[in-house]
Structure formats: structure tokens, C-alpha cells
Amino acid sequence: MTVTMIAEERNRGTKSERKGLRAKGKIPAVLYGSKVSSTPIAISEKELLVLLRSNPHAIIEMDVPQLGKQPVMISEVQRDALSRNVLHVDFHQINMDEPVSTTVRLDFTGDAAGVKAGGILQIQHHEIEVRCLPKDIPASILVDVSQLEIGTNILVSELKLPAAIEIKTDVHDVLATVLMPQKEAEAVDADEESEQKAEAVSAGAAD
Secondary structure, three states, X not given: OEEEEEOEEOOOOOHHHHHHHHHOXXXXXXXXXXXXXXXXXXXXXXXXXXXXXXXXXXXXXEEEOOOEEEEEEEEEEEEOOOOOOEEEEEEEEOOOOOOEXXXXXXXXXXXXXXXXXXXXXXXXXXXXXXEEOHHHOOOEEEEEOOOOOOOOEEEHHHOOOOOOOEEOXXXXXXXXXXXXXXXXXXHHHHHHHHHHHHHHHHHHHHO
16 A cells, blocks of 8 residues: 655754644654655644554655655654654655565454354454565455454464565464453352362372
């Protein structure tokens, strides 16, 4: 997925000047890469927020003053610690012919069989890291949980991806699991505790 964005020229400026940019609906940013030197720019806050909500790891075709259109990706977003408002963004200029590492969102689909039986679906990972050519980066990866029973899980290794996409996340990581209902889990724990106590008493009597 590729999106377009127009960057504006800006001076590196002072803290007050950067604050003034944000007051005008612009976010101060910097673009860097192997083919471009560190370049201060400003971008539309509205467009950036849409991108961060929809696909923050997308390839961006950015029109940059003096540099023309450049393929870039977001490498870092700085936010205010309290308000979580975006303060600054780093964009990395990429080569479309070279693999890049990025994270991809997981979209979980289906109704887990274990949930229908009263279990609780627990999502462990909402995204995974992959490495591939920019053109092969998927907008998201579908994960079907419909076959999950209580006590079963889906591992990273079970994902079916094209050969062009290399998974960098640990293949043994659990993506999703179905837990038994809390009351049943507590009952099982109580039974196990009773059995352990009974075994301890028996062992004491034998001594």
C-alpha cells in the first residue's frame, strides 16, 4: 500500500517556531536516507493522523521541495508524554529495490470454537515484524481463529505468507489463544491445590 504526501520546506528553527507550526496544523519532521541528507520538512497534521490510524508502516510517496518525489517510511514518531499529541516525525527515504524491515498489523477473523464453548479469546500480538521488498509489504495479515478450541493457540509459525516475505518475529511466539472461563479455571486450580494438600498429608502419614 502506497500513500502520497506533500512536504513543505522549513527551517530547523527554535522550539517556539516548531510550536507555531503545530498551531497551524503542521507537524515538524525530518527526512533522511542514503540518497538524501538530513532535510527538515513540515507535513499536514491531518494527513499524518489519518495515516497513523490506518497504516503507519505504509510506503509513502512524498513530494519534497528541491528533491522531488521520494519513497519514504515513518521511522519514529515523537509524542507528548501527557497529551500523546504528535510533536515530531522522522521519515526514512528507502530504496524500492532493497528489502526493508517493518511491522505489519494482524487482522483476526472468524469466531473461535472455544469462545462459542464459553472460553475467552486472548490476543497476544497485534502485529509482527517482517522483511521484504517495499512493494511486497502487506497492508495487514489475516489470522483465522475459527478453529481455536479452549486451551489451544496459534503460533507465528502457522502464518501462511508469500515466499517473498520473511518473518522476523520469533516463530514460536503465540499470536492468540483461547482460555477456559475464569470460574472453571479457578475450580481447576482449587482441585489441584486440594490434591497437592492431600498428597502432602499422605506423605506425612507415611513418614
